[in-house]
Amino acid sequence: MIRIAVLVSGGGTNLQALIDAQNRGELKNGVLAAVLSSRPDAYALERAAQAGIPGYVVARKEYASNREMTCALVAKLRELDIGLVVLAGFMHILTEEMVQAYPNAILNVHPALIPSFCGAGYYGLHVHEAALAYGVKVTGATVHFVNEEPDGGPIVLQKAVEIREDDTPESLQRRVMEQAEWQILPRAVSLFCEGRLSVEGRAVKISEGA
Incomplete structure (x- = not known):
């Protein structure tokens, strides 16, 4: 059974x-063992x-740099x-230090179809604002x-969401969460815990399940 830690801030x-997903029995061979927050007041x-x-809580404000916080997180994990x-x-x-400690064992969910609208500065509503400003039809x-x-x-998994004419960054954010993020994140976590993911260069191969 793979012990899973979820890092959060909000x-x-x-x-x-x-x-x-865990309550539905969908995290096969994995268990949510810990939640680590960078803020003590995170819901x-x-x-x-x-x-x-x-x-x-591994509070960012208690460390002089991101590196010191990262090392503290690695020690706790x-x-x-x-x-x-x-x-x-x-x-x-x-x-x-985190990537070195957990090579190909850290998963992140990003609210866009990478390589679009990703990288430094693209987080939260900024991602959806950028997608709408660019005029893409699918995110x-x-x-x-x-x-x-x-x-x-x-990239492990992606799921597309169509953009509507009347979308705002807030409405698009909600729909991307509901229709994509909340579906593919548990799926990817389960695939990892089942040992079905292998990385070959930039490609992630998914093997057939038992």
């Missing part, structure tokens, strides 16, 4: 999607508590015997492995 809607910690998942790290609305850049979400480049790791 409300935890993607964490809730994982909790709901995601309340979601974790309600689900009986241990919550921990190792202490908890974590096998998969999931970034779910974690709002801080992790330094290379969506991507789950990818994390490497040293922001949003640059190998």
